[in-house]
Amino acid sequence: MMKKVIIIGAGIAGLTAGVYARQSGFDVTIYEAHSIPGGASTSWKRKGYLFEGGMHWLTGSSPKTALHKLWREIGALDDNTAIYNRDPFFVFEHEGKKAFLHRDIDKLQSHLIELSPADEKEIIRLCRDVRKFMKVDMPITDIRGVTVKEKTNIPISALFSMLPAFFRMPFYANQTAKEYAMRYKSLLLQNLCRSIVGDDNNATGMVFTLSTLAKSDGGYPIGGSLGMAGRMAKRFEALGGVIKYNSEVEKVIIKNGAATGIIINGAEVSSDAVIITQDTLVAIDTLFDSPLREPWADKMRVEIKPMLNTFICLGIKADLSDVHESIIFTCDMPVICAGKEIKEIGINNYAGYEGYAPKGCTAVTSIFAGDSYEWWKEQKINGTYEAEKQKLAENFIYVLEKKYPQTAGKVEVWNVATPLTYERYLHSYKGSWMSIMGKGAKMQSYPSKPNSISNLYFAGQRLTIPGGLPVAAETGRKAVQYLCRDTDMVFQGDY
Numbered sequence: 001m002m003k004k005v006i007i008i009g010a011g012i013a014g015l016t017a018g019v020y021a022r023q024s025g026f027d028v029t030i031y032e033a034h035s036i037p038g039g040a041s042t043s044w045k046r047k048g049y050l051f052e053g054g055m056h057w058l059t060g061s062s063p064k065t066a067l068h069k070l071w072r073e074i075g076a077l078d079d080n081t082a083i084y085n086r087d088p089f090f091v092f093e094h095e096g097k098k099a100f101l102h103r104d105i106d107k108l109q110s111h112l113i114e115l116s117p118a119d120e121k122e123i124i125r126l127c128r129d130v131r132k133f134m135k136v137d138m139p140i141t142d143i144r145g146v147t148v149k150e151k152t153n154i155p156i157s158a159l160f161s162m163l164p165a166f167f168r169m170p171f172y173a174n175q176t177a178k179e180y181a182m183r184y185k186s187l188l189l190q191n192l193c194r195s196i197v198g199d200d201n202n203a204t205g206m207v208f209t210l211s212t213l214a215k216s217d218g219g220y221p222i223g224g225s226l227g228m229a230g231r232m233a234k235r236f237e238a239l240g241g242v243i244k245y246n247s248e249v250e251k252v253i254i255k256n257g258a259a260t261g262i263i264i265n266g267a268e269v270s271s272d273a274v275i276i277t278q279d280t281l282v283a284i285d286t287l288f289d290s291p292l293r294e295p296w297a298d299k300m301r302v303e304i305k306p307m308l309n310t311f312i313c314l315g316i317k318a319d320l321s322d323v324h325e326s327i328i329f330t331c332d333m334p335v336i337c338a339g340k341e342i343k344e345i346g347i348n349n350y351a352g353y354e355g356y357a358p359k360g361c362t363a364v365t366s367i368f369a370g371d372s373y374e375w376w377k378e379q380k381i382n383g384t385y386e387a388e389k390q391k392l393a394e395n396f397i398y399v400l401e402k403k404y405p406q407t408a409g410k411v412e413v414w415n416v417a418t419p420l421t422y423e424r425y426l427h428s429y430k431g432s433w434m435s436i437m438g439k440g441a442k443m444q445s446y447p448s449k450p451n452s453i454s455n456l457y458f459a460g461q462r463l464t465i466p467g468g469l470p471v472a473a474e475t476g477r478k479a480v481q482y483l484c485r486d487t488d489m490v491f492q493g494d495y
């Protein structure tokens, strides 16, 4: 008889695990707390506007990458999914001067030198390194000892071509993006560098981002986050998998050191294995009768620095096609978000995206990065939460109107998602959806299965720092490889 597998969560990790587990011959049911698939990879509609609430770029969108095959196998991308490679990726504007983050590395190099000839040496060094990093591909491999229908390995030649980048990695890993940015004399270039991955991440993320863009990867699948999650859910269900929505799992049942099912609405549902894709950091403390105590879990509790944000979206009754698609601008009058002054405002402008707004109108989103969880929680307790959301939206709208007068009086919809919103929907630590890879940090991974409990697997963004969609999918695939190895099944992925 087919072995029964329960997956907790229908985010990208859960759907990935679901598709591979079905393809490998398991009877799979996904339990999802929300009413739709996707988790953090989501979008929502308000009064005719579609707000992209998740992905801005997808590593592995290029067919030349190893990850692309994975996205195809799980139905995230298919023959009908058009990929949009935004170029320039974004623009940084300060006091009327603009720095463009061009994808083409030669074009970027000459543009930056033109902006700041005094920084030529540093610019050339960065672009030389980006060319080295372009050879590095996120590895998709098979775990040791698993039987697979088709082997997935990294060719030795590819490993050799990655060596020059590996030698340069410590240089970037041992400084934050902000520290790296200070190497430039030009304030505009400093700001550009700081904006790519944010101040607190180490500079490796910045070089990887530039190299991903330079090799025409990191595109936006048309239809966005929700479209992608929808395609994956469809693939899973077409394979015979079942998704139970509005179904929050309360506990994983452990009997004699093995996972034997879950508890939902107070009732037991039994299974031969359980794959947890809820944020691992939360799951280890909440999904068992007592917190999971293993060295890696204790390490995770101490080491994780969560990445989170406050998100604002606007529906504007104006066509903003003449405004850059993605721009960060400095302003004298700050936006106050969670008690902090923000003078660098980034917007994503979806004027050019069909179906994202009524005709002649524009959907605009903005991300205010930073750990504002406790601040918002305090507002909730004080009863000022809704008023503060409104204050933030009004402040943001005012600043936007000063910058782009064509938006004045034209905002007809606003919506603010705080870390508490994300926490409510994702059940993740502080509502976070990735982890910060700080100074000196490596791409650290946590195990896919605990030592002390059998038939139990973990997957999701938290398992490899910094996380994101590729990690969610890769760990979902890996969890199923462990499951196959433990149950003597052949791992299969097809499209």
Ligand SMILES: Cc1cc2nc3c(=O)[nH]c(=O)nc-3n(C[C@H](O)[C@H](O)[C@H](O)COP(=O)(O)OP(=O)(O)OC[C@H]3O[C@@H](n4cnc5c(N)ncnc54)[C@H](O)[C@@H]3O)c2cc1C
Residues within 6 Å of the ligand: 008, 009, 010, 011, 012, 013, 014, 031, 032, 033, 034, 037, 038, 039, 040, 041, 053, 054, 055, 056, 057, 058, 059, 247, 248, 249, 250, 277, 278, 279, 311, 367, 425, 426, 427, 428, 433, 434, 459, 460, 461, 462, 467, 468, 469, 470, 472
């Ligand atoms: C604004 C924003 C922009 C982003 N941009 C990008 C980007 O451009 N590129 C990129 O790669 N990544 C991006 N990310 C990150 C990426 O979306 C996430 O890292 C990824 O989607 C995480 O997937 P996951 O499956 O691991 O977790 P989640 O998406 O958190 O999925 C977990 C799922 O489990 C469900 N769940 C949790 N607990 C339970 C329970 N007890 N019972 C039942 N169900 C449960 C949740 O409802 C959720 O659906 C962005 C995220 C955000 C928020």
